[in-house]
Structures are given as C-alpha cells and as structure tokens.
Amino acid sequence: MTVAASSPSSPGTSTRVALVVGASRGLGLLMARELLEQGYRVVIAARNELTLRAAARDLDPSGARVVPRVADAGDPDAVADLVAFAERQGVLDVVIHVAGIIQVGPLAAMNRGHFREAIDVMTWGPINLALAAVPGMRARGHGRIGIVTSLGGKVSAPHLVPYSTAKFGAVGFTQGLAAELAGTGVTATTLAPGLMRTGSHLQAAFVGDTAKEYRWFSLGATLPLVAMPAERAAQKMVAATLAGKPVAAIGIAAQAATRFGGLAPSITVHGMGLFNRFLPGTSASGPNVRSDDASTVKGEDARRRLSSPLVNFLTGLGHRAARRNLER
Template sequence: MDSQNSLILIAMSVGALLVVLWAVRRWWREHHQYDLTGKTVLLTGGSRGLGLVMARQLVQQGARLAICARDRAELERARNELEQQGGQVLALPCDVTDKSQVEQMVQQMRDRFGQIDILINNAGTDLVGPMDVLTMEDYDDLMKLHFWAPLYTTYAVLPEMRQRKAGRIVNISSIGGKVVSPHMLAYCASKFALTGLSEGMRAELAKDGIPVTTVCPGFIRTGVIDHAMFKGQHRKEYTWFSIADSLPLISTSAENVARHTIAAFRHGDAEVIVPFPAWLSAKLFALFPGLNSTLLGWANRLLPGTGGIGTERALGKDSHSFLSPSVLTTLSERAARRNNEIAAEKAHGAGANGQVETGSHEQVEAQQVSATEAKSSGITARSPSPEPAIAED
C-alpha cells in the first residue's frame, strides 16, 4: 500500500513539474521574442503569394523590408501596397539562381539599410507530372531554385551575421521535403535537399548565435496554382492538384503559414510544419516509412498516366478543366485576387503567365509573344520549344 502511494506521489510530482516547465517555457517565449521593430529583412520571392503575405505581416510588426523577384511590374505593385501600409520597402529585381545577381542584390540592400538581420529564403515553384515525362532539365531547374538559390543568399549574408554573432535565417521548404508525393518527384527531391541543408545549417551556426528555422508547409491557398507547371496529361494533373490546394480540410491559408513562420523564427524554433494534416503525415512517414511507401504506391495508381503533352511544360492557367476552376477551388481563387496573382497576369496581357522566367529578358518576351499569339488564334497556349526555364513563385 505504501509503495502504491509512493508511486502515485511520484507521478503527481512529475506531472506538476511538467506543468511548471511548460508554463515557464511559455512565459519565456512570450517575453523573450525577437523584436522585429527596426530589423531589416531580406525576403526572396516576395512579390506575390506567400512571400507577399509574409511581407505584409513583417511590415505590420515594424520591420524594414527588401523583397526580390524577377518581375519588375509585380515588384512595383507589391512595393506600392506595402509602402501604403507605412513600411520601408526596397524592391530589387533579381534572379536568385544567379550567384552574381544575388551578391549584387545583397550589396544594394546593405547600401540602403546597412546590416541584414533576417534572411527568408522563400522563392520556389511547383512542377507536377509523372516521372516518365520529367527531364534532366526539370531536376536541374528545381535544384537551382530550391537548393542553390538559398545557398547563394545564405553565403552572401552570413559573414556579417557571424561577425555580429546575431541574425536569423529562415528556409521555406515544404512537406514535400519531408514526405514524398507521387507526380512531384523533382519537386520533392529539391525540397528534401533544402530541408537537409537547412537542418545542417542550424547545427553548424548555433555556435555563432544564428538560429536557422526550417518551414515545411503542406498545401497553401496562395492563389499561385495558375503559375505552376504541369506535364503529361496536364489538365488532369492540374485538376487534382488545384482542388487539393484549395480544400479547407487539407490546405491552409497563406496568412496562417506566414503567422506560424514569423512566430517560429522570432522564437528561434528549429522547425514548423503546418497545417495539422501535414504535421501528422510527416510524423507517420518517419515512424512507418514502409507502410507510407505502400500507401503512396496505391495512390499513384489513381493519378493520371503519361501521354498528353508529354515532356512539354504547360502553365496552370493553360491547363483548366471542367472541374477546375470550379466551386471546389473557390478559396484559392479568392487568394489569387488578394495576393497579386491575378494582377500579374493582367499586367502582362493575355499571353503573360504572371511569372518571371530564369532566362534572359529577350527569351521571356519571346515566350510571352508566342503565348499571346497562340491564345488569340484559339490555340491552347503551351510552353514553346525549347522548354522555358522554371518560373519563380
């Protein structure tokens, strides 16, 4: 009897200690947050979508901001909106897959604001299609954007952060960097690389007082779906992906992801996975990799096969079907209107895709003219040959 009472007492003591530790941790987090007032943030891919939503929230919290993307018109619209909110904003056209352009952009930011306190590597894109229609160029383009670009920006800002023993680095990866998904092989491979890079950086930079946060969101309603790339039976691929991207039970708003991201790096957290279905899938994949692979193999049998446009790339806006857009994608369409996605398309005319290509301005203009002519003649606009470089989201 005495031993039973002792066990009960020990259990109650441990429980009480855990509650106290939880309360202390919560108090410490609330009272020792990284203050964003006057801090300078470099945000890649900040002209629309999740990047623009994060930029709005950063400005509201008093940060000074530099946003970069490859489309000058998009950048100007984003800068005007953010400045109307009272923010100090520098808009810098930059192809982040080009190391020299990245270094030049960072120097321009230093000239304007001085030191860089926070780097958020957000630029990215989606490429959807079965493995059989992916080319080596697809893998290479996504690795450039999702792995090499964050590496370039990090190495560009790191020396001054190390010198000050201060700074924050945030890498926007994806649940696709934790859990594989059929028909997104090149995307997942590049995001797994970014996740590994980010987690390794956190371990190495801890001694320098530079927390690194890895963000792995699931489906986000940013409105960017019409700017994604699709291959094979592109209309069917667009249909399943766009509907999944919009359904409230498995997707989340860009505003929610932005709030979690900013709160996480202010606290110095290692990782963020949102929404809950994405978090749960990551945990299940880690615990039961064999079972998950089997389930994903079955899911792959339900997805479209090869055929269609084959290895060509088609924009989402040129891949609509009778099911999408529809009432099932309403939330994503509303997000597109809020987050500078629709405006980008209108600004470039009927043939513009609202994205900025990695190639030269001459190549971009040629692609836009080709798409415009195709659309005006009643032909479904597809990516001209050779394939355009992957577009930044």
C-alpha cells in the same frame, strides 16, 4: 546581440531590415507583410521586375518601408549583390527564402530541364542566400534565417518529383546549417508547411495530361479540409523564424506526415504508391511523351483546358486567394 528598432521609414544603422527572396506574390508576399507588421524595413526580391514593383505597391503604397530589388535566387553573384544591398538599408537581421516553382505531372513527362529549374531555385537558392548572409550576421552576433521548404521535402509525392527533390535538398542544407550555427547567435529555421491556399495552383507548371493534372492539384491546394489559409501559415512561419526554432512543421497535415514518415518510411512510400494509382496515368504517346525541353503549361491555361464548372466552383476560395496574393 539584440538590435533595437528605429523608425522603419528611413534606412540607417539601427533600422532592422528583413530580406524576403521570392516575395512578388503568394506566400512570400504574405511573409513580407507580416515582417512589416513586426516593424522591419523589408527588402523584397524576385526575378520579374513588373510583378515585384506591383508587390511593393501592394505592401506599402508610400514606398517608404518596402524596397524592391530584382534578383534570381539561382544566381550566386546576383544573390550576393542582393544581400549587400539589403545590408546597406540598415541592420540585416532576417533573411527568408520563399522562392519556388511547382511542376506537376508524371515522371514520364518530365526531363532534366524540369529538375534543373527546380534545384536552381529551391536548393541552390537557399544555399546562395545563406552563404551570402551568414558572414555579416555572425560578425554582428545575431541573425535569423528562414528557409521555406515543404511537406514535399519530408515526404516525396508522385507527380511532384522535381519539386520534392529540390525541397529535400533544402531541408538537408538548412538543418545542417542550423547545427553549424549553434551558439553563434545566428539561427536557421527549416519551415515545412503543408498545402496552403495561396492561389499558387494558377501559377504552377503542368506536364502530361495537363487538364487532369490541374484538376487533382487545384483541389488539393484549395479545399478547406486539405489546404490551410496562407495568411495563418505566413504568421506561423515568421514567428518560428524570429524565435530561432530549428524546425517548424506548419499545419496538422505537415506535422502528422513528418512524424509518420520518419517513423515508418517504408509504409509511407507504399502509401504514396497507392495514391499514385488515383492520379492521371501515363502513356507511350499523346500528351505524356517527354519532350526535349522543359515545356510546361501554366495553371491558368490548364484550367481553361479542363473547362470544368464544378472544379472552378470548388476552387473558388483558391481563386479569391490568388487575387489577394497577386497570383493572377
């Protein structure tokens, strides 16, 4: 069933609504903007009310087409209330889960708290959202679900183990969901982008030798030959979701790594092991000792600890992206 669009400035039964979870900054903000351009009334959700309202003003200063709603993706009751709220804004046609956290550092400096936080947001978040949204979509006979996973959900990289663990779970859930929804008019798209220049390196959480961890990660998340512009990635992901594609690998690196990782998993793991040798090492004492809590250092603080004019210069594109995308 195709839902006709009405004027997106006021809610109603024929207003097409899109819900984006994790839209207060970065990629989620860009995907919400793309959905606005497609004519949707957009409900944006995140945990922090101040950043969420700032995002709503950035997206639509008039306040007519963007509706902010505070919600924690890891809380199933909060997500169920969020979906019910979005359904009252019109016809909930699209739901997209983007919310995520990036924890960077050696496994020796990680603890269960890091894994729990990553899984709550990036595995349980998509599950909570889909379980809440699917019944209404199936009843209407139409709906589009997009779950932003990652290249890290296809190939697990060292010093990103909690992140990859959570993303692998999201990939498995979304692909299974897509198979179960076949023929219902509702689709679920696994969105697997490579590195994108969103400015998220300043919001990432670092453990271990935080200055050195920041150095390699910020360069990888920023340099033009490694990271793709986030605006282009957002356009491709929204297009793939609206088209109902089951899987969309975004960017050359994600496409190549996904295919090679599937064809030659052992070689891929060995390659990641070689890559690990170039990353900051671990020691039995000092900054790499695992703590009893999920303590981390934010990217902006790690940048100051590194205090490298060269790295600051090389990551200039990323810093400008961070300002545009409300990452700082």
